[in-house]
Amino acid sequence: ALRQRYDPNLVVAADVRPPKNPNLLAGGPFELLDVLDRSRLDKLIRQYRPKQIYHLAALLSATAEKNPLFGWQLNMDGLLIVLEAAVAHGVAQVYWPSSIAVFGPDTPRDHTPQVTIMNPNTVYGISKLAGEQWCEWYHRKHGLDVRSLRYPGLIGYKSLPGGGTTDYAVDIYHKAVAGESYECFLEENTYLPMMYMPDALKATLDLMHAPAEQIKVRTSYNLGAMSFSPAEITASIQQHEPGFEVTYQPDGRQQIADSWPASIDDSKARQDWGWQPDFDLDKMTADMLLHLKQMQPA
Ligand code: SER
Numbered sequence: 001a002l003r004q005r006y007d008p009n010l011v012v013a014a015d016v017r018p019p020k021n022p023n024l025l026a027g028g029p030f031e032l033l034d035v036l037d038r039s040r041l042d043k044l045i046r047q048y049r050p051k052q053i054y055h056l057a058a059l060l061s062a063t064a065e066k067n068p069l070f071g072w073q074l075n076m077d078g079l080l081i082v083l084e085a086a087v088a089h090g091v092a093q094v095y096w097p098s099s100i101a102v103f104g105p106d107t108p109r110d111h112t113p114q115v116t117i118m119n120p121n122t123v124y125g126i127s128k129l130a131g132e133q134w135c136e137w138y139h140r141k142h143g144l145d146v147r148s149l150r151y152p153g154l155i156g157y158k159s160l161p162g163g164g165t166t167d168y169a170v171d172i173y174h175k176a177v178a179g180e181s182y183e184c185f186l187e188e189n190t191y192l193p194m195m196y197m198p199d200a201l202k203a204t205l206d207l208m209h210a211p212a213e214q215i216k217v218r219t220s221y222n223l224g225a226m227s228f229s230p231a232e233i234t235a236s237i238q239q240h241e242p243g244f245e246v247t248y249q250p251d252g253r254q255q256i257a258d259s260w261p262a263s264i265d266d267s268k269a270r271q272d273w274g275w276q277p278d279f280d281l282d283k284m285t286a287d288m289l290l291h292l293k294q295m296q297p298a
Pocket of ligand 1: 060061062098099100101124151152153154163164165166167
């Protein structure tokens with residue numbers, strides 16, 4: 001999305017290993033970078049002099065529960081290293097994603113407000129909540145223009161899911177397109193906030209381009225688009241694939257899902273910088289199925 005908007009040669013992609021997506025290599029500069037390696041980050045910042053850093057590296061909820069200390073180290077130290085480097089080198093802006101995982105079992109589940117009881121009970125959620133407070137601190141103490149969104153579960157066709165609790169809503173489309181049935185790891189009536197990737201990209205770029213005085217929340221903004229259950233996404237897919245079948249076999253991820261909001265009140269984002277999603281469940285389903293079918297080997 002950034003390379004579509006700017007000169008692609010000025011958008012440096014970085015990851016801890018070479019990208020599977022060849023466009024990342026072909027479309028502009030790519031650098032190998034472990035975000036925990038401060039000296040390499042310093043070297044790349046000196047080399048490219050970026051105005052903005054989008055720092056996305058993290059372990060997601062289910063993976064971090066299995067590997068808690070590494071999850072904490074990557075999610076927390078990674079953020080602090082980026083914030084410190086941004087201050088040291090005068091990088092103008094930092095983007096860092098937070099998540100619905102900052103909320104916990106004591107949080108009101110429906111239309112969860114921007115400011116409410118948090119008490120997350122996953123390693124991932126604890127790291128995201130602490131990270132939000134660090135972002136606010138760096139803004140207040142150092143004037144760093146760091147901005148953040150609490151993403152709902154993100155659904156896209158370009159990359160496979162990796163270790164999240166909301167991943168079922170990506171996997172399910174892949175199975176439907178392959179003509180297979182799907183065994184869902186959440187119960188059929190578990191509602192979670194979700195968002196289609198084009199909306200997540202739009203929200204991220206809109207937030208980052210809004211005038212600084214419009215950004216009133218310096219921890220992280222609630223962000224919503226839709227809320228559905230496994231039963232509802234199944235019904236949405238069945239409108240296109242009537243024979244598609246889903247069975248339910250909840251695992252440890254059910255507990256994580258039960259501790260998160262079912263839907264989000266994102267009125268602050270709407271008021272402050274004009275947030276408005278484009279996709280609901282059925283529009284997303286039509287677009288996902290279309291793209292995944294086009295990507296299938298002939
Ligand atoms: N999608 C993430 C996860 O499921 C939540 O931010 O871990």
